[in-house]
Amino acid sequence: MLIVFGTRPEAIKMAPVIEGLRKYPRLHTRVLVTGQHRELLDQALGTFGIIADVKLSLMNVGATLDAALAAMLAAIGTALERERPARVVVHGDTLTTLATTLAAYLRGIPVAHVEAGLRSGDLSAPWPEEGSRRVAGALADLHFAPTEAAVAALRAENVPAAAIHLTGNTAADALRIVRKRIAAEPTVADAVAPVLARFAGRRIVTVTVHRRESHGKALAEIAEALTQLAGREDVGVVVPLHPNPEVAGPLAARFSGCERIALVPALAYPAFVRLMAASTLVLTNSGGIWRCRGVLLRKKAGGSVRADD
Structure with a gap:
């Protein structure tokens, strides 16, 4: 199981998922970070005690979004060839999520999407995130939706009901984890x-x-x-x-x-x-x-x- 993310918000929201997956000894869970937000990402990883198994340095890989996406797609693809995961898990709607979903799809690796089903109905807002999450929604085979509205959006896009799981928002879990830590260590x-x-x-x-x-x-x-x-x-x-x-x-x-x-x-x-x-x-x-x-x-x-x- 390869968890892939690149920004601080993704690290915060995926920390409870990583913690949960690592409780299952039959799952070999590894973490790949793209470094889309290098300094802020490292800050969040340290907060939750996450040590990335694979670190890519893709923060300044292109002056334009298409150049950055191309560099990410190639680098993540190379990493997937090396890691050969049974499944990839991505989060939300970042450029890292878009590149990882595409790279995994092109290799026949199934993708699970956390925070799936969020839709504005407008490709220009939020931009380019709305496009990224729609692509992830089209290519993933497991969709972990934070709200009933997100579930409804996925159903409206003809995603099979068996592939949709209403989970709540992992940001709430991350918040609970950190509040307990502050109480113990102000x-x-x-x-x-x-x-x-x-x-x-x-x-x-x-x-x-x-x-x-x-x-x-x-x-x-x-x-x-x-x-x-x-x-x-x-x-x-x-x-x-x-x-x-x-x-x-x-x-x-x-x-x-x-x-x-x-x-x-x-x-x-x-x-x-x-x-x-x-x-x-x-x-x-x-x-x-x-x-x-x-x-x-x-x-x-x-x-x-x-x-x-």
């Missing part, structure tokens, strides 16, 4: 302590924004809205910065000198969990953010916003 989340002290007595609003759809004009509009929000005396806004310069640069320039907006480096997952727990509100354009308690605003498949417990 220092693992100390990186966020300074900003919590800075905004003591204020209502903290945590914001993550990194998706391609938010670059450029959209990011400027988000920054303006956050500046208005931070005009409230009772609020402190915390923005963990994604290292992508298309995000970090404009936000750093816009928020320079804003007393009630704190830009912090990308946080390790335990510190981010502690930050969420201390927040009154979490604003995000990522479907991978889960709150410890209270209300979280996140996008539905169709693009609108809902509150989830």
